[in-house]
Amino acid sequence: MAIGSMSNAVLTSGAQTVAGVKTFSSDPVLPGGDCMLIGPFYQDNVTASQSAVALNMTCSSATAITGIPAIRAGSIIGISVTSNEARSAGVLTVDATIAGSVTGLQAVLDDNPTTQAVTTQAKDADTFTAGQLLGIKITTDGDWAPTTADITCWLLVEM
Numbered sequence: 001m002a003i004g005s006m007s008n009a010v011l012t013s014g015a016q017t018v019a020g021v022k023t024f025s026s027d028p029v030l031p032g033g034d035c036m037l038i039g040p041f042y043q044d045n046v047t048a049s050q051s052a053v054a055l056n057m058t059c060s061s062a063t064a065i066t067g068i069p070a071i072r073a074g075s076i077i078g079i080s081v082t083s084n085e086a087r088s089a090g091v092l093t094v095d096a097t098i099a100g101s102v103t104g105l106q107a108v109l110d111d112n113p114t115t116q117a118v119t120t121q122a123k124d125a126d127t128f129t130a131g132q133l134l135g136i137k138i139t140t141d142g143d144w145a146p147t148t149a150d151i152t153c154w155l156l157v158e159m
Contacts, residue, residue, distance in 0.1 A: 035077070038068055039154035041136040046083075046151055048090060048144040052102065052137045055094070055153060067097070067135030071159070075127045078120040078156030079136065081107040083149045086114040090143030094153050097135045098128045107153070123158050 041055035054066035092109040095102040103126040107117040
């Protein structure tokens with residue numbers, strides 16, 4: 001796997017902030033273009049028995065922002081979830097979404113791991129077009145605990 005130069009950038013638009021990482025690669029499985037982290041998406045005091053609830057993005061406005069429009073076409077290649085408290089019961093699943101529909105790419109907190117999970121996939125498995133909303137939905141089972149856990153999630157996309 002050959003990875004070339006890497007640089008960090010942060011894009012700010014109004015109350016939304018999107019952090020990005022640009023990479024170059026000659027490996028056909030890895031992204032061939034730009035990579036960008038999208039987020040954070042979050043939920044405080046995660047409750048049990050949620051079903052595909054859209055997570056909000058961190059912002060200072062009163063309006064809930066549950067997705068960000070893609071600037072250009074690309075694909076989702078990763079998702080992460082981090083909890084400030086260890087899962088003590090049940091299962092929490094976060095799903096990457098395109099235009100509000102889950103893609104199948106998930107990160108899961110259960111008995112192992114209990115505080116953070118990352119899942120990646122090959123580029124072009126879940127593609128999007130410019131303008132489609134990218135987001136994350138959360139599902140918890142009826143046993144999820146602790147309900148004082150706060151989670152933060154990110155998407156990794158290539159364009």
